[in-house]
Amino acid sequence: MSLIFKSEKTMATQEDKLKDIIGHAKEYGFVFPSSEIYDGLSATYDYGQLGAELKNNIKNYWWKAMVHMNENIVGLDAAIFMHPETWKASGHVDAFNDPLIDNKDSKKRYRADVLIEDHIEKIRAKINKDVAKGLKRFGDDFNEEEFRATNPNVLRRAAEIKSIEDRMRDALEEEKLDDLKKLIEDLGIACPLSGSKNWTDVKQFNLMFSTELGSVSGESAKIYLRPETAQGIFVNYLNVQKSGRMKIPFGIAQIGKAFRNEIVARQFIFRMREFEQMEMQFFVRPGEEMKWYEYWKDYRIKWHKALGFDESAYRFHDHIKMAHYANAAADIEFNFPMGFKELEGIHSRTDFDLKKHEEHSGKKLRYFDPEINESYVPYVVETSIGLDRMFLAVLSQSYKMETLEDGSERSVMSIPPALAPYKVAVMPLTKKDNLPEKARAIIDDLKIDFNCQYDEKDSIGKRYRRQDAIGTPFAVTVDHQTLEDNTVTIRDRDTMKQERVAIADLHGIIHEKVNIRKLLVG
Numbered sequence: 001m002s003l004i005f006k007s008e009k010t011m012a013t014q015e016d017k018l019k020d021i022i023g024h025a026k027e028y029g030f031v032f033p034s035s036e037i038y039d040g041l042s043a044t045y046d047y048g049q050l051g052a053e054l055k056n057n058i059k060n061y062w063w064k065a066m067v068h069m070n071e072n073i074v075g076l077d078a079a080i081f082m083h084p085e086t087w088k089a090s091g092h093v094d095a096f097n098d099p100l101i102d103n104k105d106s107k108k109r110y111r112a113d114v115l116i117e118d119h120i121e122k123i124r125a126k127i128n129k130d131v132a133k134g135l136k137r138f139g140d141d142f143n144e145e146e147f148r149a150t151n152p153n154v155l156r157r158a159a160e161i162k163s164i165e166d167r168m169r170d171a172l173e174e175e176k177l178d179d180l181k182k183l184i185e186d187l188g189i190a191c192p193l194s195g196s197k198n199w200t201d202v203k204q205f206n207l208m209f210s211t212e213l214g215s216v217s218g219e220s221a222k223i224y225l226r227p228e229t230a231q232g233i234f235v236n237y238l239n240v241q242k243s244g245r246m247k248i249p250f251g252i253a254q255i256g257k258a259f260r261n262e263i264v265a266r267q268f269i270f271r272m273r274e275f276e277q278m279e280m281q282f283f284v285r286p287g288e289e290m291k292w293y294e295y296w297k298d299y300r301i302k303w304h305k306a307l308g309f310d311e312s313a314y315r316f317h318d319h320i321k322m323a324h325y326a327n328a329a330a331d332i333e334f335n336f337p338m339g340f341k342e343l344e345g346i347h348s349r350t351d352f353d354l355k356k357h358e359e360h361s362g363k364k365l366r367y368f369d370p371e372i373n374e375s376y377v378p379y380v381v382e383t384s385i386g387l388d389r390m391f392l393a394v395l396s397q398s399y400k401m402e403t404l405e406d407g408s409e410r411s412v413m414s415i416p417p418a419l420a421p422y423k424v425a426v427m428p429l430t431k432k433d434n435l436p437e438k439a440r441a442i443i444d445d446l447k448i449d450f451n452c453q454y455d456e457k458d459s460i461g462k463r464y465r466r467q468d469a470i471g472t473p474f475a476v477t478v479d480h481q482t483l484e485d486n487t488v489t490i491r492d493r494d495t496m497k498q499e500r501v502a503i504a505d506l507h508g509i510i511h512e513k514v515n516i517r518k519l520l521v522g
């Protein structure tokens with residue numbers, strides 16, 4: 001019977017899908033709860049043997065696309081601890097706050113703005129439902145654009161969203177915390193856990209973790225765990241510019257840990273207190289920042305789409321409330337199992353950071369531009385993506401349950417081959433007759449270029465399923481014919497088709513599918 005799959009099983013609900021992914025990630029060694037033997041630590045996770053590989057491959061894809069593919073971008077690896085004055089200059093000590101609100105009955109703590117955004121999302125879902133109904137009713141004759149622009153229900157709901165967003169923006173920008181609470185009350189927002197509308201006042205909460213340097217305690221020795229990697233780039237901007245003889249426009253890229261004492265840290269690795277960022281600061285001539293802002297928005301969305309996931313899983317979202325340093329900001333949102341959420345931010349940070357560091361350090365951070373014979377503080381356009389969120393995006397788009405033609409089911413991770421933890425599994429048909437030795441010899445030859453796994457336990461069918469479940473693009477089986485003519489069968493994860501090929505051709509076949517070149521140059 002053919003094993004070509006018939007259908008992708010529909011996951012019961014989005015929430016179930018997230019639960020399934022979390023279970024799968026743990027079962028196969030992608031992600032574990034941190035210090036699990038002590039019942040874990042909230043919002044902290046450890047990456048297992050496959051998770052570490054996938055993470056490295058995502059980092060490599062980002063680093064290559066941002067650093068190696070751009071002559072004018074170089075890398076950096078700055079320390080997590082920085083001089084405490086850094087965070088006063090950057091505004092994080094005073095302004096890196098989230099508005100928090102507690103529900104008096106459930107004792108649960110929420111971000112006030114997130115409660116409001118979730119409410120807006122519900123109204124948006126109603127609009128989308130109306131659109132879906134129209135599409136179902138009128139089929140190909142349905143003009144979605146016209147419907148959205150004229151339908152009274154849609155227009156009323158869109159106006160409602162706008163009015164809520166305006167009130168929220170005003171309250172956040174002016175730090176009118178009472179207005180924020182009033183908005184929550186006016187909208188009748190209830191605690192998602194208890195349904196209670198008994199709220200405390202809204203308070204500001206600083207998200208930075210602090211610790212003490214050396215053996216001295218107290219305010220004078222207080223240092224922070226960096227809440228973003230960007231400041232390590234700003235304070236090194238002149239070091240890199242001078243030592244690397246960089247000419248504007250140029251960029252500095254960095255991958256590293258960041259820490260935030262998030263009020264609401266949940267949804268698996270989406271919002272953690274310790275996470276990793278991949279950030280790039282692009283230094284430009286003042287006045288040219290909007291051109292580069294558009295350039296990097298375009299460059300980054302192409303980077304995402306090159307992975308081949310469903311294009312409708314991405315959308316841009318312009319910020320309602322700008323961070324304290326930005327004059328333009330957009331998110332690339334991704335359709336996670338919990339709905340559309342921020343995956344990456346692109347920010348025009350003006351000269352805010354460098355100017356503040358000049359003021360606080362007393363050091364000049366100017367660039368002499370020989371083309372216009374002028375010295376200035378550069379403007380900065382930033383791209384900032386959470387590695388863990390990117391990891392979750394890859395897992396959630398790749399993970400599927402499929403029903404095969406014979407009625408059996410398989411779980412498969414269609415991870416883009418260049419990112420897959422293992423590229424090929426090599427399996428002897430049996431554990432005897434010199435087949436294991438032959439399989440190991442094949443691995444010895446392939447392992448320099450590809451991460452390989454040796455697997456001899458259980459039936460071949462079960463072994464294929466195991467490799468499908470971890471996203472290995474190829475499975476190679478060594479059988480008795482191999483000993484006679486140096487051929488093997490190679491099975492493709494996605495089509496499940498098997499082909500007999502010469503061992504000498506394996507390298508080329510695998511390389512063709514898993515090399516990162518395709519992602520980088522199309």
Ligand code: GAP
Nearest residue numbers: 228230270271272275343344345384385386389
């Ligand atoms: N340097 C700019 C900056 O840090 P941000 O929007 O606060 O901007 C950038 O963060 C990215 O870092 C986000 O788009 C998200 O992917 C990731 N990120 C932020 N907070 C996170 C958290 N608590 N857990 C996981 N990822 C997070």
